[in-house]
Amino acid sequence: MFKKVLASIGIGAAKVDTVLHTEHLQPGQKFSAEVIITAGDVEQDISGLELALMTKVKVESDEGDYFADHVLEKWSIVDQRTLTPGEELRIPFEARLHSETPITQISQGLNQSVVWIATGLNIDFALDATDRDPVYVYPNEAVKAFMQAMEKLGYKLVKSDVEKGYLRTSNFNSTSGCYQELEYKPAGLKVFGPKEVELSFVPEAHKTHVLIEIDRMFGSDGYVDLTIEHDQVNLSQICDQLEHIFG
Structure with missing residues (x-):
């Protein structure tokens, strides 16, 4: 019981990391990755694991312009699973960049265009573990x-x-x-x-x-x-x- 409480406040919680096999891509291009989940020192229930292709967008409002994170694409990797203490999961993953993914590799002017892949691990009664991997996007x-x-x-x-x-x-x-x-x-x-x-x-x-x-x-x-x-x-x-x- 004590260890379950420790997991609920993020002590000994699982860690997640996404390793892209290449982060240099064009819009619409296929890419592959490996998602690595490393369990902590207590048993934990995963309620979901998602990858999201993200960018930062400028939003116009009455109070002025501001930048916000925007999801271009989202993929579900794991639905539900129980992690045993010390367990390591390696999950291969393949997908395609959204065809409208912004270009980031621009050498001139003020470049405010960024793209990354975010990994979210939802653990029941625990803090989320997150991972963020930049993607370098070139023009077709x-x-x-x-x-x-x-x-x-x-x-x-x-x-x-x-x-x-x-x-x-x-x-x-x-x-x-x-x-x-x-x-x-x-x-x-x-x-x-x-x-x-x-x-x-x-x-x-x-x-x-x-x-x-x-x-x-x-x-x-x-x-x-x-x-x-x-x-x-x-x-x-x-x-x-x-x-x-x-x-």
Whole structure:
């Protein structure tokens, strides 16, 4: 009885750790991991073990903007189990990153985009054990080509962050409850053309949708959306399309 009370306040509680076999990934890419649960020195009942793909989103409110954790995807690993003292469980796990996972590997500007995998172990009458593993997310070829095209056209990436909400156009809708914005400004003084461009990407298995928000020096602001098939990525064509859109 005394040992059960010790477990209930977290003394001798089980520990959990998730080991990613690779933390360098692209949105939509498969990954594998091993979840290691090490029991404490008392018997404990696990009521659930979950992994969650997380990011940090900017939320707008009447009191001002703030950042909050956001779940992109969640996976249940263990439902219920009793751990015996000193027991170690090793659970292999395989899944796929959500196709709309924000890019984190951005070398320019203020980068406020982060992604991680959180592990939660719910132990009856005990404190939760948690684990947090960063994931380094790289752009797919379509997104990379758009970023290169913006640079070639004389625009500099000044900020990237993840906003809470959905993107909805006549051609596509996002599903993750958040979207990344890459904010570009002209590298030099431009009297005509956009003074700011924001790109948001919604990748799918074989194509990537792009929402372009244009803030012009003179004239009205506007939105344009494009879709690039992954087997038809062409940097020169993307440059031509963007030049035409920017006017």
